[in-house]
Amino acid sequence: MTSSDLWDEDTAERYDDSSAAMFAPEVLDPAVEFLARLAGGGPALEFAIGTGRVAIPLAARGIPVTGIELSQPMVDQLRRKVPAEALPVAVGDMATTTVPGQFSLVYVVWNSIGNLRTQDEQVQCFRNAAQHLSPGGRFVVELWVPGIRRFPPGQSAVPFTVTDRHVGLDTYDMVTQQGTSHHYHRLEDGSVRYSYSNFRYIWPAECDLMARLAGLTLEQRVADWDGTPFTSDSESHVSVWRKPPDANDEASARP
Structure with missing residues (x-):
């Protein structure tokens, strides 16, 4: 049983409109370019693929993309854009759900790993x-x-x-690392709609330890998709961990 909130049909139908700023070329294009460069033409797997904001333009670059998504209504919205044969998606949580094959790139964007609200699940996500x-x-x-x-x-x-x-606020519990994002959207008729989502926040150093437990090594950390250097004042990060090139050899050599 996953601890993640489950996006329902109503939320899925509003998702693209409410997230319109994240579809803007100046936001989306650098992310797609960054990921395409790392994929190197090889297949890619997106955890929490949602409605395909990143996966669809990445696939348009000629990179085969597969997705894992917890919410069937979100997948239904994606299916209105591309068929299953063009972009297959497995419905399930990103900590334990598996798909066939190996990938040159696995990625999870826009804070979605925080949707897993326990440390154990987040560790398992890195292992997955x-x-x-x-x-x-x-x-x-x-x-x-x-x-x-x-x-x-x-x-x-x-x-x-x-x-x-839109007014958005985050509340934090500093003991449990649990948080809630509160959203207040003003609608066309002047009324206000409230929504919320829960998360567990993770420090960059904690991510690095989770990666080490999964056998991955930090290769790069920048502040954003444009490659801005990551500093103590950065409010976000894009981190890249690499699986050892000889990982299969090491596994076969173990007693």
Whole structure:
């Protein structure tokens, strides 16, 4: 049983519109370019593929893409764009669901690994990625850096977006690393719709340890898809871990 929230049909139908900013070329194109370069033409596997925001343009670059997605309604939305033979998707959680074959690239974007709300599941997600990678393949995670430094004493929430159409706030539990994103959307009729999603935040160093447990080595960490250097002030990171090129040889040599 996964700890992730399950996106229902109503949420899936609104997803692309509510996430329109993430489809903008200046946001999406650098991500696709970055991932295409790492895939090197080989097959790619996306965890939490959603409605295909990244997978569809990546496949259009000639890279075979397979997906894993927990929410059937999200897959139904993807199917309105591309058929199963063009972009196969397995319905299940990204910690334990497997698909046939090996991949030169496995990736999970836009903070989605945080949807797994226990450390054990997140560790297993790294292991699942490693098991799907061919020797020398790479696992890529796009993730925000928890905004805990922005908490003054007594504050319980951190805003991550404030516009005339959308106000978003994150609340954190510093003991359990559990958090909730709260969204307030102003609709066309002037009313406000509230929604929320739960997550477990992960520090970059914690990600590196999870990767080591899965037999992966950090190869690169940048602040964004454009390759901006990652610093102590960065609010997000794109991290790349690599499976050893001789991983199969090492496995066969074990007693």
